[in-house]
Amino acid sequence: MKRFLTLALMLLTVSSFAAKRENIWPKGKMPDAQAHQIAAMTDESEAPGFKPDKHRSPYLEWYDAPASPNGGCMILISGGSYQCTCDVGLIKTWNETFTALGFQCVNFVYRTPRPEGLPIYQTAWEDGQRAVKLVRSQAAKRGFDPERIGVASMSAGSHLALLLACNSQTPAYEAVDALDQTPCHINWAIVDAPAYVTTDAETGTKAERQGYGKDVKLSEVFKFDEKTCPMSLHHGGNDPYSPNGSTLVYRELRKRGIPAELHLYANKKHGAFGLDRGIEFMRQMGFFGTLEPEVKLMDRFPSDEARASVVKQDIWPEGKTPCFQEHQCTPYLEWHFPKEKKTDAIQIIYSGGSYTGNNPDDFEVAPARRFLNEKGMTVVTVKYRTPRPEGLAKHTTAWQDLQRAIRIVRSQAKGYGLDSGKIGIMGSSAGGHLTMMGVTSSVHQSYLPIDDIDKLPCNVQWGIGIYPAYSLTDGAEKPNVQGGNYDDAVLVPEFSFDLNTCPMLLIHGDSDPWASMNSVKIWEKMRSMGVQCELHTLATRKHCFQRTASPGTGSYTWLDRIAEYLKL
DSSP: OHHHHHHHHHHHHHHHTTTEEEESSOTTOOTTOOTTOBOOBHHHHTSTTOOGGGOOSOEEEEOOOOSSOOSEEEEEEOOSTTTOBOOHHHHHHHHHHHHHTTEEEEEEEOOBSOOSSSOTTHHHHHHHHHHHHHHHHTHHHHTOOTTOEEEEEETHHHHHHHHHHHOTTSOSSOOOSGGGGSOOOOSEEEEESOOSOBTTTTTTSSOTTTTOSTTOOBOTTOOOOTTOOOEEEEEETTOSSOTHHHHHHHHHHHHTTOOEEEEEETTOOSSOOOHHHHHHHHHHTTTTSSOOOOEEHHHHSOOOTTEEEEEEEESSOTTOOTTOOTTSOOOEEEEEEESSOOOSOEEEEEOOSTTTOOOTTSTTTHHHHHHHHHTTOEEEEEEOOOSOOTTSOTTHHHHHHHHHHHHHHHHHTGGGTOOTTOEEEEEETHHHHHHHHHHHOTTSOOSOOOSGGGGSOOOOSEEEEESOOSOBGGGSSSSOTTTTOSTTOOBOTTOOOOTTOOOEEEEEETTOSSOTHHHHHHHHHHHHTTOOOEEEEETTOOTTTTSEEOTTSTTTSHHHHHHHHHTO
């Protein structure tokens, strides 16, 4: 009987919080009240019989408490150009997803349309700071930690989320009661497609110059104060509300040592993408609690069960190796054929090693090879010449080997029932730098032709760069001195970015001393050329992020990004 009463009390408590609306401002105390503004989601405001005068006050809508609370709270913020709050379906998805993960969820509905005579965001920002204070004040009552409050947002709502994340120490309004003594900082943010972030869009338009131009910068409205929180930024590469806004926010977070992730999606327009990536970010940051123990990547992919056969061959005919040096290893390639071929595409993979060594059977190659063989893809691994050549640039002989390997693969593809026009390359660290050479400089001849194979082109159709090193001038020979975060760190001159430059997938640890800005600035350059790439950075992760990783984090699922990119 006692157990039944306890359960009944719990259910009563949960139901009392179900979809309960709570006005943000005390009556008569709302700052900058304007007669044309309302606070309502569009499913309500566009319904027959809607009465605007009954919907003037911004509010919180508290959803059902989670069945298994984890002590956190998610504030959900719709977009709508600051003209409305329209992301009804997205709010529903977020609520269902985060509630199932143990978070108390609350929908925050702010005033729209845009205020007159004020910045487009002003009244929403006022409502937002007050909303966070109100949420924080109810933490004990609703069973979550006041220092475990995050937001998920979209578009104009993401512009507002950035204001809440970066400007909590700047009051948006004068205090109206005792609640305004409560702090209004948040603890993390998942920011989808933030609008109006660059100066060519900050007045409330699409990015006039796509976020590019020497005079186009990050809007100065964002203060990045001492309470600025970790973020996961998500943006489509073809979004007219420029994804460069997200790359610029990411750079500012890096300058301040604030953990962050940046997820950029090739050819995607305005929209919310990669919710699973945001959840992985939260898990990596510990917002779900203690991480599971890390697992070795090689232990997860220990065997070649999915491989049917292997064919090994030298890259150069005897006596024909260009720039031959006695101290370097003999280069070779290996074809790894899957038991069940499901694609006629070919992935070439090689490791890093500072151009002082490279191992095609170590953790940077073997697991990816086995993973792709399981997916039915043929993989070619390459052992290129190391250590570094004497009297030449560090990458010269490796680049020669790569160009020759691509030509060999192209020349033999048809004989293996594969497509010579579907070849990609992938490398990590120094191998990532080598990948950039293959992707951007295939028209640039690295050696004199020696036979008919060298009449074939050595361009590829895609590249996969895993924490590419040596890509910016502040880290051309060693870890990036300033993290690549400043304008004077530019892409190294050996990357030609010729007319055969192909799309890429880039994955990089946010805390890598061979900085993630290597990948970000590659992505920015590619986009400026009209080449759409995909990019993922991983919060708190360093060089070789994948060697060991905790389940449920981006460093654990990184191979899935490759399969998705290759549409396997």
